[in-house]
Amino acid sequence: MSFTSHDAAASTDWAHVAADLAPIACDTGERETRRKSRDYYWFSPLLKAEIDDWRADLIATPADLAELETLVAYCVAHRLPITVRGAGTGNYGQCMPRHGGVVVDLTRLDRVLSIGEGTFRAQGGIRMYDLEQELNRTGQELRFFPSTWRSATLGGFIAGGTTGCGAIGHGTLHTPGNVLALKILTAGDTPTLIELTGAEAQAAVHAYGTNGIIVEAELALAPLGRxxxxxxxxxxxxxxxxxxxxxxxxxxxxxxxxxxxxxxxxxxxxxxxxxxxxxxxxxxxxxxxxxxxxxxxxxxxxxxxxxxxxxPGEKTGLVPAIYEMCWNHTTLHAIGRDKSISYLQxxxxxxxxxxxxxxxxxxxxxxxxxxxxxxxxxxxxxxxxxxxxxxxxxxxxxxxxxxxxxxxxxFNPHTYVLENGGMQVADPQQLAFRRTSDPHGLFNPGKMPGWDVPDAA
CATH class of the missing domain: 3.40.462.40 (FAD-linked oxidase, cap domain/gating helix)
Known part of the structure; x- marks a missing residue:
């Protein structure tokens, strides 16, 4: 079936929605809805031409899990599209709303919940750099992180990324033993928290938030190195x-x-x-x-x-950290000097x-x-x-x-469609999970066309 809840979004009184959702922080202003509807899609000239005008109708920033649950329940009841956002440091339009609706800014869900020997659990909205500082105080470090970690969030990295600095030692988010568990908020008629552990958690890894909101994540750690x-x-x-x-x-x-x-x-x-x-x-x-x-x-x-x-810790002129000249930062530097530059993967x-x-x-x-x-x-x-x-x-x-x-x-970086990018095929685990976690097709619609919407009413 075709997705139709964007039709409801187009006819919605968004000021009324914001009033209904109070005291959840909401913004319907043009400047903020545009700013928080963007990522680094402009690395690709094709994406820049195709999706530059995508914009949310409302930005919601829940202060805690209770507000997030209230927000999702409201969107489900009114069939409003939900696109989840961390810091917007992705490259493929992962957090850009194809059909408008609500963009959910998770950055206030930013607590470290526990740090153990070799593992940690934190909320999805925490900045990875801030997380690393807390981990370092226990003599441990993240196994890997994106080159954008000074602003990137944990949940955003898991939902939109694959690997980064540290890959040479520990592989990717898909490598067994790295992602231990994810707590996901679904968008069923009654939004529910589901704990995915071990291999099950891969259903929400690099899924662009199409099948749930990563509320918490438990990952493995490495000993702190010099x-x-x-x-x-x-x-x-x-x-x-x-x-x-x-x-x-x-x-x-x-x-x-x-x-x-x-x-x-x-x-x-x-x-x-x-x-x-x-x-x-x-x-x-x-x-x-x-x-x-x-x-x-x-x-x-x-x-x-x-x-x-x-x-370590030495200041050396204008040379940034090595990882800020690697991964997608290499492309970022190059575009800054020559606007004709793009990239491949x-x-x-x-x-x-x-x-x-x-x-x-x-x-x-x-x-x-x-x-x-x-x-x-x-x-x-x-x-x-x-x-x-x-x-x-x-x-x-x-x-x-x-x-x-x-x-x-x-791995085509010039498409916003999930199954047209990395592996070039739909992921059956991600698809199967979405059928139970998002029966109305509200999460980031338009990014996973391999999924047939069972209820578009």
Whole structure:
């Protein structure tokens, strides 16, 4: 069936809704509804053209769980679309309301509920950076976090992200043992709190909030490390990959972050352009204190050198944290210097080195290479987040075809549709959970078209 509750949203008296919901904080002003209906979708020229005018009708900011439950019950009763928002640091329009309605700002649900040995539980609206400070006081740290963690929320990361700084040690949100439990608020006729544990929790991971609101999350932790920032300059892309491969596969070498950028990226990332020698390929890493000598020696053996070094807590001019030049921050820096830049996302085969070199040779300066490394199921995995000199949708499709011809998996960041992005197929676990958690199709409608709405009345 087609989703029709957006028709109700279009004919709703939103001032009346705000009055009904009092004392829940609500805003129907144009400035606030636009500001909180946006994320970093503009990384993609295609998304910018397609979804730039999407806007909520009302922003609701519940102060606690009780207000959130009241809000969701009201939306269910009146069949109003519900789009959940953390800090809006996603890239694919995850928290942008396709059909208007209510955007729920969760940032006031921001408490740490418990910290144990190797685990924690917190509310979904807590900023990940603030969470990390509390964890560090117990001698522990997040296993991984997005490069936007200074503003990103825990629930937003789980619902819209996949991994980030720390992937080289701990994989992704989908890696067993990382996400231990999620408490989800559903949108049935009587909104209900459901606890999903273990593999069940994956139903709401990277689901864009289409099948429930992540009210609480319990994740596994790592011991607190002393991570040193390192930028290694290598003669070429092949040598940089060789160093990253050596660091990544050495299980005795402690590391938190591992990325490679080719020489063409350097002029587009101002902190790099002002810090490292032009013409070099770079390895950007966070290395454990006791492993620095091994990592530095490996760089020297491969004809490289330490181009930048920073100890934990040391202030070094205008150079940001290493992770703020990696992941999607690389693209953010580049767009800031050249508005024609966009990006791609892909996974390379297990024997990634020759494939990366072949793709780089074929596409050249049109696609400056940026690689991120993770450890998944005990194996080193190479992801690509290359920059792209965007020209047209037709050329983008050709580049996707070129990547696939080399055995790469394309994770399309130029779509807001969940199953058209990452895995290119609908997730049956997510779909099945939505049929029970959101029977009226109110959560983030339009993002999961693989789901047939059973009740659109």
């Amino acid at each position: 991570w040193h920032d390192r930028i290694y300059a290598l003669p070429d892309l092949g040598a940089a990959m060789d160093l990253a491969d050596r660091i990544g596969r050495d299980r005795t070498l402690a590391k938190k972050q591992l990325a490679v950028v080719d020489a063409a990226v350097i002029p587009l990332v101002r902190p790099l352009a002002e810090t490292v020698p032009a013409g070099s390929a770079l390895v950007l890493a966070m290395i454990g204190e006791d492993s620095l000598a091994s990592a530095d020696a490996a760089a020297n053996e491969l004809g490289g050198s330490v181009a930048f070094a920073r100890a 892909c996974g390379f085969p297990a024997d990634y080195r020759p494939v990366v070199l072949a793709v780089a040779a074929e596409l050249g300066d049109e696609m400056p290479m940026h690689l991120e490394f993770a450890t998944i199921d005990g194996e080193l995995v190479c992801f690509g987040i290359p920059l792209l000199r965007f020209t047209s949708a037709e050329r983008l499709a050709q580049i996707h075809a070129i990547l696939r011809s080399h055995g790469c998996q394309v």
